[in-house]
Amino acid sequence: QLQLQESGPGLVKPSETLSLTCTVSGGSISSSSYYWGWIRQPPGKGLEWIGSIYYSGTTYYNPSLKSRVTISVDTSKNQFSLKLSSVTAADTALYYCARQVHIAVFIAHFDYWGQGTLVTVSS
Amino acid sequence: QSALTQPASVSGSPGQSITISCTGIRGDVGGYNYVSWYQQHPGKAPKIMIYDVSDRPSGVSNRFSGSKSGNTASLTISGLQAEDEADYYCTSNTSNSTLVFGGGTKLTVL
Numbered sequence: 031q032l033q034l035q036e037s038g039p040g041l042v043k044p045s046e047t048l049s050l051t052c053t054v055s056g057g058s059i060s061s062s063s064y065y066w067g068w069i070r071q072p073p074g075k076g077l078e079w080i081g082s083i084y085y086s087g088t089t090y091y092n093p094s095l096k097s098r099v100t101i102s103v104d105t106s107k108n109q110f111s112l113k114l115s116s117v118t119a120a121d122t123a124l125y126y127c128a129r130q131v132h133i134a135v136f137i138a139h140f141d142y143w144g145q146g147t148l149v150t151v152s153s
Numbered sequence: 154q155s156a157l158t159q160p161a162s163v164s165g166s167p168g169q170s171i172t173i174s175c176t177g178i179r180g181d182v183g184g185y186n187y188v189s190w191y192q193q194h195p196g197k198a199p200k201i202m203i204y205d206v207s208d209r210p211s212g213v214s215n216r217f218s219g220s221k222s223g224n225t226a227s228l229t230i231s232g233l234q235a236e237d238e239a240d241y242y243c244t245s246n247t248s249n250s251t252l253v254f255g256g257g258t259k260l261t262v263l
Contacts, residue, residue: 067252069199076156076257077191077199077242090250093154126198136246139189141210143198 032057034127034144042121042151048114052127052144059108060085065130065137066110068101070123071146078123082130082137083110090137117151124148157182157243157255164261170231173258175243176224181253183224187246190219190228194239202241203228230260238262 038050052066059066067082081091083101091099095114103110114121125147128140158176165171175182175190182188188206191199201210203219206226216231226245230237243255 069254077193077254079244079252079254082252090252092251093249131204133187135250136185136187137250137252138187138246139201139204139244140191140199141201141204143200145198 032129032142034129034142036125036127036144036147038147038149040148040150042117042149043153044118044151045116048112048117048121048149048151050112050125050127050147050149052110052112054108054110054129057129059103059110060105063131065090065132066103067128067130067137067140068112069126069128069140070121071126072120072123080112080114080125084132119151122149122151154181154247154249154251154253157245157253159241159243159255159258161256162259162261164263165230165233166263167233167235169233170229171233171260172230173228173241173243173260175226175228175245175255177226177245177253178224180248181245182221182226184248185246186221188219188221188226189244190217191242191244192237192239193242199242233262235262 065082068080100113129142190203193199207219
């Protein structure tokens with residue numbers, strides 16, 4: 031059974047960089063059938079796609095966050111990571127990692143999700 | 154990119170059917186058949202319920218069905234049950250090779 035687990039600091043200061051890692055177990059991150067994505071959910075609000083990465087390093091980002099986001103992959107550790115720079119209180123959210131099906135050049139639905147990790151931006 | 158438009162809330166009685174709409178533009182919902190729907194219970198991660206407009210993953214009840222007409226996709230839940238009370242989100246890929254979520258709909262089972 032595929033499992034994803036987010037890890038990283040739960041508290042980040044304003045203007046600093048948020049860094050999270052997603053560890054994949056029960057399957058290979060190098061599968062050609064999937065992308066790997068990050069999604070966030072501010073407290074009491076809806077879901078927002080942050081970006082997705084293929085094992086080769088190809089990335090797609092949400093245009094509204096693109097200037098601050100970097101997603102990378104480490105196939106040797108079966109992990110992928112998120113960095114979000116210059117954070118503000120508006121970046122406080124539950125951050126999820128998930129496996130994403132892709133069809134040709136299109137990224138599609140998420141079929142496996144991590145449990146999520148809460149990141150609070152505060153001094 | 155703008156979020157897909159969903160009603161903030163819908164409600165129904167046990168046994169009834171409800172439909173949640175998800176409206177986009179030709180550059181997302183209207184142009185592709187990669188609309189998916191997620192169910193999220195409080196404190197839980199989202200769960201895929203429908204993908205590729207109308208396909209159901211293994212293990213999802215056949216009470217859940219999806220469809221699309223033009224720029225609007227729909228999720229229908231028939232034979233409403235108390236356990237269906239949750240938040241529901243739609244997503245679609247876009248012409249810019251990105252993904253966009255709907256704002257979410259809170260389903261209340263009366």
